[in-house]
Amino acid sequence: MPTSKWLVAAWVALAPLAALAAPPADLGQRLADDYARPAVARLAQQAEALQASLVGWCGQGGGQPGAPAVGQAFRHTVLAWSGVEFLRFGPLVQGNRYERLAFWPDTRGVMQRQVRALLAQADPAALEPQALAKRSVALQGLPALEYVLYDEPGLLAAPAGADTAYACRYAVAVAANVAGVAGELRQAWSPQGDFGRQFTAPAPGNDLYRSQQEVAAEAVKALSTGLQFARDVKLLPVLADSPQAARPKRAAFWRSDATLPALAASVRGLRAFYDAGGYAYADDESWIEASVRGELDRAAAAVEAVELPLQQALADAAAWRRLALAGMILKNAKDIVDQHVAPALGVTIGFNALDGD
Amino acid sequence: MAIDRRRFLAVAAAAGLAPATLRAAGPAPLYLAARRAGERYEAVVLDAQGCDRQVVPMPARGHSFALDPARGRAVVFGRQPGFFAVAFRLDGAQPPVPLQAADGRHFFGHGVFLPDGRRMIATENHYEAGHGVLGVYDASEGGGYRRIGEFATGGIGPHEVVLLPDGKTLCVANGGILTHPDYGKLELNLDTMRPSLAYVDAADGRLLEQVELPREYHRLSIRHLAVAADGAVWFGCQHTGPAAERPPLVGRHRRGRAAELFAGPSEVLRGFRNYVGSVAVDTAGAVLATSSPVGGQVVYWDTANGRCLGLTRLADGCGVAPLAPERFLVNSGMGELVRAGPAAPVQAVLPPTAGLSWDNHFRRV
Secondary structure (H helix, E strand, O other), X not given: OOOOOOOOOOOEEEOOOHHHOOOOOOXXXXXXXXXXXXXXXXXXXXXXXXXXXHHHHHHOOOOHHHHHHHXXXXXXXXXXXXXXXXXOOHHHHHHHHHHHHOOOOOOOOHHHHHHHHHHHHOOHHHHOOOOHHHOOHHHOOHHHXXXXXXXXXXXXXXXXXXXXXXXXXXXXXXXXXHHHHHHHHHHXXXXXXXXXXXXXXXXXXXXXXXXXXXXXXXXXXXXXXXXHHHXXXXXXXXXXXXXXXXXXXXXXXXXXXXXXXXXXXXXXXXHHHHHHHOOOOOHHHOHHHHHHHHHHHHHHHHHHOOOOOHHHHHHOXXXXXXXXXXXXXXXXXXXXXXXXXXXXXXXXXXXXXXXXX | OHHHHHHHHHHHHHHOOOOOOOOOOOOOOOEEEEEEEOOEEEEEEEOOOOOXXXXXEEOOOEEEEEEEHHHOEEEEEEOOOEOEEEEEEOOOOOOOEXXXXXXXXXXXXXXXXXXXXXXXXXXXXXXXXOEEEEEEEEOOOOOXXXXXXXXXXXXXXXXEEEEOOOOOEEEEEEOOOOOOHHHOOOOOOHHHOOOEEEEEEOOOOOEEEEEEOOHHHOOEEEEEEEEOOOOOEEEEEEEOOOOOOOOOOEEEEOOOOOOEEEOXXXXXXXXXXXXXXXXXXXXXXXXXXXXXXOOOEEXXXXXXXXXXXXXXXXXXXXEEXXXXXXXXXXXXXXXXXXXXXXXXXXXXXXXXXXOEEEEEEEEEO
């Protein structure tokens, strides 16, 4: 399998001839109002609903009757996160928020090891309000919650009254932590938040964003790295070279079988984030718009067309090929963003700045 | 990763790895860089006028070099996660020798020869264990660059390694960033990064001294190193934390002391965009150049006191190499090559060229 390259955090620069190409004058406002603010609000709402659902269910001692509703609330939270995860700048990278929400990929199995140790200790102090926020990020987020719900001890499948009270309370604490971090994101992006203010009204006196061009650079970077993450991190290591070599356990959220819906939700989110920018192109570049949208729609549709559970899908030659096709489309979409959308917005991607070292 | 190696060897065989030697190396200083020319990746030996002296084909993008000036040799490493390296003679007298990363290891892109020419040492990732190592290679006559062992670097993600003037102590920049080749350069441990400078005995791998930055800078990845005339190690960093944070990116360490950081004027610091791609000292070892391809600037510093001496703007400029006292050769991802420094105007050597991109590092030998 080809070794993927990964972009480091900073790689876009403003074009020297930026005056020739310009982003919309209200780009930051559009991206915030039409995408980022609703997306982080949805995540916060879903996480709060998940927390409430777990509180009620665990309070009754768990068991089958309430389990599907909890699983549903978990899935909705994962899908909401999929629309937020590529906004990997500003508030999401402050205070390890990204890792606190989703410590993944976890090449050394840190989450599993730490969650098992915590459950074995069953220390009540770890579950006090705010206590989890001070522990390892691997214990705090959606992968850890998925682990206790679906794997060990597998709360959703456990009979009522089983000896899982501590694990259930831990699940509540994780959901509360996720809701808390999501609430911080919502606040930071809001018109009252320092980040939200600077992003929507870049100005020469600002510390963070001084022009719409700098906002455009951030947006293009998020779009491009989001597409790369979807393909190089979420999809290709799972697909490997063939259905026989596929590695389902490398997938994000494989335990809850939310992998493919989450991937599709991310790609749909990237499309909506692109649309929110309201980018305008010169007449001879007008093809870019339809091309970016078309590729993102086709990639999402290719993933959504796979109806089998992930493990079966990977073993099925037709489904595997469909996912491989989604990977190719994502690559193409990223190339269009890098080679055509970026310059049209006055953003260049340098050779050394592109793939820094 | 076996496939990568097989593929490399196949490519190497197909390419013949035949050096296009144009002229034998003379006494004038030579420069080494990796580049992309059209669709080709190459390592190049240049003169100070930017003329190719030798071109070494590579199977993928290169990064930096281990240099053995006394014997006219160098090794170019693939950029991280690199599974290949190529050893070659500066005069092209013998065909290049492809090297492959050991099982479970990949190159980070930097290395050194020891002065006696018997050992070559490269920064590598022991990626399943998630810790940094220095691969030790037999560079003696007939040794064939066989890998004969490895030393721990005392940290994660070792990037550049330099040899101190004593000829026996290595200084390694443990960038602190955990990566795994399955995920390219994706940072897997941003929450727990602990970058450090480690001094390692080149003879036996003993960790002699290790220095960390103050705790608030735990996301400041120490990446690139240069040794000043007084023996102090200067380093350039890349900040992996939020863009709103602007920690100092340039520092100095002298053995037995704490590391010092130098921020420079705030607008200069902002202009780095939290990224230093390469560092070098001038031929007198008195001026340090630090480049940021992301910010498009090269900034100069007085190694006596850390004072910022000014800057040169160069879009996607990254490779810096000493040319003379207070003068550097600087190249860019746009194909440009210029002479620049803190005290005199920029002089063009090669213009920007479509389809030609110089890679991050530029070395004088």
